[in-house]
Amino acid sequence: MNNGIEPAIIAKGVAKTYEKKVQALKGMDLTVNKGEVFTILGPNGAGKTTFLRILCTQLMPTAGEAHILGDSVINDPEAVRKNIAMVPQDAMAYANFTPWDYAYYFCLLRGMDKATSKAKAEEAIKAMLMWDKKDTPCQSMSGGEKRRALIAATLASDAPVMMLDEPTSGLDAIGRRNVWSALRDRAAQGKTIILTTHMMDEAEMVSDRLAIMSKGQLITIGTTAEIKKKVPFRYRVIVPEEEIDKSKFSEITKIGDRLVIYLKTDEEAIELVRDMIKKGVQAEAAPVTLEDAFVRLAGEVLE
Numbered sequence: 001m002n003n004g005i006e007p008a009i010i011a012k013g014v015a016k017t018y019e020k021k022v023q024a025l026k027g028m029d030l031t032v033n034k035g036e037v038f039t040i041l042g043p044n045g046a047g048k049t050t051f052l053r054i055l056c057t058q059l060m061p062t063a064g065e066a067h068i069l070g071d072s073v074i075n076d077p078e079a080v081r082k083n084i085a086m087v088p089q090d091a092m093a094y095a096n097f098t099p100w101d102y103a104y105y106f107c108l109l110r111g112m113d114k115a116t117s118k119a120k121a122e123e124a125i126k127a128m129l130m131w132d133k134k135d136t137p138c139q140s141m142s143g144g145e146k147r148r149a150l151i152a153a154t155l156a157s158d159a160p161v162m163m164l165d166e167p168t169s170g171l172d173a174i175g176r177r178n179v180w181s182a183l184r185d186r187a188a189q190g191k192t193i194i195l196t197t198h199m200m201d202e203a204e205m206v207s208d209r210l211a212i213m214s215k216g217q218l219i220t221i222g223t224t225a226e227i228k229k230k231v232p233f234r235y236r237v238i239v240p241e242e243e244i245d246k247s248k249f250s251e252i253t254k255i256g257d258r259l260v261i262y263l264k265t266d267e268e269a270i271e272l273v274r275d276m277i278k279k280g281v282q283a284e285a286a287p288v289t290l291e292d293a294f295v296r297l298a299g300e301v302l303e
């Protein structure tokens with residue numbers, strides 16, 4: 001295909017209405033390319049889990065269609081399942097299973113021979129820094145360790161498309177980085193990764209591209225840099241409300257007694273910081289964050 005970019009996941013108009021008319025998804029259109037780490041970023045209740053459950057054939061959409069490596073999640077779920085491995089959001093680790101059991105038997109179940117299963121399990125458990133706990137039953141592990149054991153099993157699967165629903169929730173800073181690193185390594189080997197998160201810094205750190213969603217709707221899709229360019233400002237300065245003449249600025253967010261002032265140019269940002277310093281107020285200009293862009297774009301789309 002063009003530029004060597006090939007789609008792995010194509011979703012068109014994917015919608016889901018649960019019982020009692022809860023519209024969890026209002027029509028999702030997106031394409032994830034092969035070898036990409038793609039993040040669905042959105043607040044709690046946005047519809048992230050619903051979307052991933054449809055992609056992994058656990059749930060039927062009420063409208064729309066999705067294909068994974070050419071197979072329809074609606075018409076050919078069995079074919080889809082051969083190509084995917086999933087870490088569900090609420091996955092519970094079986095009490096008596098060890099990380100080794102999870103990874104090794106998962107590989108055998110997927111049809112690998114014993115030697116390959118052993119090699120894949122070892123590599124994935126080591127990547128999750130769980131080798132010293134490989135024979136410890138999950139019941140005597142912490143929540144974060146159980147989570148890493150489940151992630152290791154999915155990494156070991158060698159599936160061309162891996163789906164992870166909030167993989168890092170409950171992990172500490174080192175555990176999180178380690179998961180990001182493992183996901184990026186897999187993508188570099190040509191695997192396609194789709195994950196969800198509500199954490200902006202995670203989306204920024206791990207993704208090649210991301211989709212921001214809120215209330216069942218896509219807000220925007222792109223690289224972090226592309227998304228930041230979609231808002232009409234580049235810098236932010238945080239100031240105490242009483243120090244500012246608000247009428248002088250067009251983009252302001254109020255956070256209690258503080259204001260975040262958004263500015264278009266270096267000059268405007270420097271001028272504001274200078275004014276503040278003259279008044280003896282600590283202030284600094286920083287580039288806009290993904291969170292700034294999200295809040296602004298979500299406000300625009302949802303209104």
Ligand SMILES: Nc1ncnc2c1ncn2[C@@H]1O[C@H](COP(=O)(O)OP(=O)(O)O)[C@@H](O)[C@H]1O
Pocket residue numbers: 018019022023024042043044045046047048049050051
């Ligand atoms: N089984 C269900 N039945 C009814 N409503 C549901 C069900 N699962 C999720 N929802 C609702 O759908 C919306 C999206 O949920 P979900 O996909 O879990 O969001 P997220 O994963 O982004 O937090 C929420 O309003 C949630 O309450």
Ligand SMILES: [Mg+2]
Pocket residue numbers: 048049050089165
């Ligand atoms: Mg969820």
